[in-house]
Amino acid sequence: MLRATLKGMAARKARLALTSLAVVLGSAFIAAALVLTASIQSTVDDLNGASYADAEVLVRPVEPETRGERLVREGVSAETLAAVEATEGVGDVSATVYWMINAIGDDGKVVGGFAPTLAVNWGDRSTDRDLREGRAPETDREVAVSAEFVTDAGLGLGDTVTAYSATTDKTEYAIVGVYGYPGDRDSLGGETELAFTTAEAQRLVFDGENVYSMIAVDAAEGADTDELLAAIQATVGAEAEALTREAYTAEMSAETAEATSMIGKFLLGFGLVAVFVSIFLIANTFTIVIAGRLKEIAMMRAIGAGRGQIVRSVLAEALLLGAIASVIGAAVGVAGGAVLTTVVADSLLTAGSSSLAIPPTAVIAALAVGIGVTVLSALVPAVRASKIPPVQAMRDAVKADKPITGLTATGVVVTLAGAAAMALGLTERLGSDDADLMAAAGGAGLVFIGVTLLTAWLSKPLVGALGLLWSWSFAGKLGRRNAGRNPRRTAVTAAALMIGVTLVTATATLLTSVKESLRDYYEDNVEAELFVSGPLTASVTPSFDPAVMDEIRAVDDVDAAVELYYDLADIDGTEQYVNTTTDFEGIIGLFGGEFAEGETTTLADDEIAVNRSAADQLGVGVGDTVTATFSRGEEPHEFTVTAILVDNENTDGWYVAPAYTEEFYTTKPTMALVDVADGGDVAAVTAAVDGILADEPEVSVLNHEEFTEQATVFLDYAIIAIQLLLGLAMVVAVIGVVNTLILSILERTRELGMLRAIGMTRGQTTRMVTVESVTIALFGAVLGIGVGLALGWGLQNALAERSIDVFAVPTPLILGYLVAAVLVGLLAAIAPAVRASRVDILSAIAYE
Numbered sequence: 095m096l097r098a099t100l101k102g103m104a105a106r107k108a109r110l111a112l113t114s115l116a117v118v119l120g121s122a123f124i125a126a127a128l129v130l131t132a133s134i135q136s137t138v139d140d141l142n143g144a145s146y147a148d149a150e151v152l153v154r155p156v157e158p159e160t161r162g163e164r165l166v167r168e169g170v171s172a173e174t175l176a177a178v179e180a181t182e183g184v185g186d187v188s189a190t191v192y193w194m195i196n197a198i199g200d201d202g203k204v205v206g207g208f209a210p211t212l213a214v215n216w217g218d219r220s221t222d223r224d225l226r227e228g229r230a231p232e233t234d235r236e237v238a239v240s241a242e243f244v245t246d247a248g249l250g251l252g253d254t255v256t257a258y259s260a261t262t263d264k265t266e267y268a269i270v271g272v273y274g275y276p277g278d279r280d281s282l283g284g285e286t287e288l289a290f291t292t293a294e295a296q297r298l299v300f301d302g303e304n305v306y307s308m309i310a311v312d313a314a315e316g317a318d319t320d321e322l323l324a325a326i327q328a329t330v331g332a333e334a335e336a337l338t339r340e341a342y343t344a345e346m347s348a349e350t351a352e353a354t355s356m357i358g359k360f361l362l363g364f365g366l367v368a369v370f371v372s373i374f375l376i377a378n379t380f381t382i383v384i385a386g387r388l389k390e391i392a393m394m395r396a397i398g399a400g401r402g403q404i405v406r407s408v409l410a411e412a413l414l415l416g417a418i419a420s421v422i423g424a425a426v427g428v429a430g431g432a433v434l435t436t437v438v439a440d441s442l443l444t445a446g447s448s449s450l451a452i453p454p455t456a457v458i459a460a461l462a463v464g465i466g467v468t469v470l471s472a473l474v475p476a477v478r479a480s481k482i483p484p485v486q487a488m489r490d491a492v493k494a495d496k497p498i499t500g501l502t503a504t505g506v507v508v509t510l511a512g513a514a515a516m517a518l519g520l521t522e523r524l525g526s527d528d529a530d531l532m533a534a535a536g537g538a539g540l541v542f543i544g545v546t547l548l549t550a551w552l553s554k555p556l557v558g559a560l561g562l563l564w565s566w567s568f569a570g571k572l573g574r575r576n577a578g579r580n581p582r583r584t585a586v587t588a589a590a591l592m593i594g595v596t597l598v599t600a601t602a603t604l605l606t607s608v609k610e611s612l613r614d615y616y617e618d619n620v621e622a623e624l625f626v627s628g629p630l631t632a633s634v635t636p637s638f639d640p641a642v643m644d645e646i647r648a649v650d651d652v653d654a655a656v657e658l659y660y661d662l663a664d665i666d667g668t669e670q671y672v673n674t675t676t677d678f679e680g681i682i683g684l685f686g687g688e689f690a691e692g693e694t695t696t697l698a699d700d701e702i703a704v705n706r707s708a709a710d711q712l713g714v715g716v717g718d719t720v721t722a723t724f725s726r727g728e729e730p731h732e733f734t735v736t737a738i739l740v741d742n743e744n745t746d747g748w749y750v751a752p753a754y755t756e757e758f759y760t761t762k763p764t765m766a767l768v769d770v771a772d773g774g775d776v777a778a779v780t781a782a783v784d785g786i787l788a789d790e791p792e793v794s795v796l797n798h799e800e801f802t803e804q805a806t807v808f809l810d811y812a813i814i815a816i817q818l819l820l821g822l823a824m825v826v827a828v829i830g831v832v833n834t835l836i837l838s839i840l841e842r843t844r845e846l847g848m849l850r851a852i853g854m855t856r857g858q859t860t861r862m863v864t865v866e867s868v869t870i871a872l873f874g875a876v877l878g879i880g881v882g883l884a885l886g887w888g889l890q891n892a893l894a895e896r897s898i899d900v901f902a903v904p905t906p907l908i909l910g911y912l913v914a915a916v917l918v919g920l921l922a923a924i925a926p927a928v929r930a931s932r933v934d935i936l937s938a939i940a941y942e
Contacts, residue, residue: 424464
């Protein structure tokens, strides 16, 4: 039986090649995802390990408790530095000053975005810096810059750069040097960097205090590291924390491990989707191949082969096919992971910074998934083949397709169960928001599975309807009928495409609904026509000079202009968002806010207002007192709650008088609203405000549409990323259509010969196969779009109580999917159509 299996595979190697390609792709994506994840972590570990490479002990400020405190840099004092230098066993000591700042490029805009711009003192020894041009800074108005900064900013040696921090004014510096990093890198992690004198770096980072971000200590010759660590910790006391360089490196790596793990799981999820899609392809292929071998199987049964031997023969074929394809897939995946690692490192970090890691789990998982999926997919066709009586299989008559009644009934039950669960969740019958959301999400999953089971039943009417588009010709009519002649086969082939389209459509629908809900919310609740704001992708919170507000208010047709400051403060031991403005009544009015209790137009220095939910969180009401400490504040302040606001996303948070802005982390406004008078020229006001903001590189003036686009930019990135990753599932689906059509044509060789014999031309044969292919692809896409829209609607409704209250259809994307489905059908038809058109008439008529 084994020899017969091997000979059979050799005779059908062309038929199995496309099937193996699906397994190769699925296994490759699994391996690539695991290799990429491990390599990113390895790259980050290497970068962390290279920090302070010559030091044994590091001294840093004690870790703050809140995010607001962490934003405000605390340092190790000069006195502590001197004490560390005097500690027994200490060799060389170096001090580092660093933190994020803003620098303006030659285009007048702030340099950077996701990757920050850092200020550092030239004496820093956290890493080696190699001067490529010029010299080190010697005065406080000189700076050396990284090669990455030269590329991003468009400024170089001899130019002047403007830089500033959250608390300092814009200052011009002469660029006197350009440097790189070990390995001829322009950057360590994609950031840009400016190196100042130590005093100037301290002015930018610590408002001029003589303190340091980190102290690196080399042990004197013969000193024990553990003893040195204990001695230094005793020296610095409670002011700072001493730790070994190894402990610091491990801590940094642990912080990044969670993020890289999430990236890996995200990529792995899409790989598993592709593998799931390939199950349909493999099962369909084996079903068709076995159907074409019924006489062969019958002969084997007639000469003594048992049912178990038939099953084992088919499974052996699947095992061998899966093993070969999985090995190739694992190799391709490892290679692909290496390439992706380089691409990711070059784009997100810097050229030459990647470190390849190939975990054993990558190869093991690829082999296990590939072989397991192939064998499991072949199991049902194998068992089904073994049950066919030999006499029946030897007949010339084609066996009728198995009824789909049971499959349809199961699909109906699962779909109705999913719809019922969604209804319970959407009508809030389960008593809690979390339970309602889980019921709606779980019901959506059941509906998806149910519709997948109903695909065979849906194929007849839908394929017939879609086929009418091409039924104006003889070849089109035949193609339409061929697409619908075997509902099970059409359903399985189309289901592979449907799954990818469903996931993409559901995701795009939900994210588009989020955007439209936000857009409607701003239109309905924000009275102002214009916003002054900066991009969310900025590493430093965008802000602007409050002096521009008077100029904006003086613009013709401006009814009101109100600025807003915000901070992360400690209020009664909890971290809370705090806002302030010079016009409390104006900001509440323009944001559509309402008072629940204690209405007021201004806030005294000892008064505070808060939205209802935040007040309930701390259990306070009007007349109660709270204690607040702001990010830059040294002492806590006591406030009396004077007003409570109705919950409103725009006005949520705490409000204090503007006297405290100097204690906020960002001491300048981060946003402003501009209300244009009724009948005023919004375009003219926009142009005027834009001119006023010419010297404010961090912000710009935006209308509602532009502000919404800016606020939802991450959703756009998410849609693009998901579509690209699900593209792999689409590739597998294309292979499925190609494979099904080729095998179907082999199965219908005699039929094709008869059609050619009675006058069908090669062109008509080609068009017939093309119509069949496009119809199947469109069926899968239409079904996927329908199910995706339904799931997107269900998820949107489940989130309606969380302000996602607008259902929006991503029409341009859906039209794109339909066009893509037609292209998929056309591409998939090329090889089968060519093969069908070249059938030799006499040989085909005699084909067995």
